[in-house]
Amino acid sequence: MTNKNRPLSPHLQVYQPQITSVLSILHRITGVALTVGALLLVWWLAAAAAGPETFEIARAFWVSWFGQMLLLGLTFALFYHLCSGIRHLAWDLGYGFDLGTATLTGWLVIAGAGAMTLATWLYACSVTGILP
Numbered sequence: 001m002t003n004k005n006r007p008l009s010p011h012l013q014v015y016q017p018q019i020t021s022v023l024s025i026l027h028r029i030t031g032v033a034l035t036v037g038a039l040l041l042v043w044w045l046a047a048a049a050a051g052p053e054t055f056e057i058a059r060a061f062w063v064s065w066f067g068q069m070l071l072l073g074l075t076f077a078l079f080y081h082l083c084s085g086i087r088h089l090a091w092d093l094g095y096g097f098d099l100g101t102a103t104l105t106g107w108l109v110i111a112g113a114g115a116m117t118l119a120t121w122l123y124a125c126s127v128t129g130i131l132p
Contacts, residue, residue, distance in 0.1 A: 019106040027084040030077040037074040075120055080113035 047058035061067045087105050090096050096105055 020102050023084060023106050023109060027081065027088070030081040030084070033074065033077040034081060037077070040070075040074075072117070072121065076113055076117045079116040079120075080109065083109040083112045083116075 044058050044062070047054045062071065087096070087109055090105070096102060
């Protein structure tokens with residue numbers, strides 16, 4: 001066998017990131033984040049079932065600044081994954097493949113996830129009395 005100089009496949013150095021590729025990768029990342037979030041939810045529920053001392057440890061974690069940022073990120077991941085999943089469902093039905101529509105729906109996914117995250121946190125803060 002002779003070793004021919006075959007062309008290498010273009011990689012990230014050649015291609016510029018496009019919104020569809022970035023959002024596809026983000027969809028996968030948020031799926032993994034939601035799996036981690038589900039495990040943290042199980043930990044929180046197990047702590048509640050274990051008794052007041054154990055639950056206080058979990059509560060202290062979630063009310064810390066790190067826990068609050070984690071909850072904010074998980075909220076965005078949930079809504080982003082939901083909106084992106086609806087977009088993928090439309091693609092499975094054969095809609096939205098042209099470049100303009102794909103770009104528009106990509107930005108709508110980001111805006112929708114951000115708006116739903118903001119609305120959820122504003123509602124949660126108003127119910128808990130954090131907001132005036």
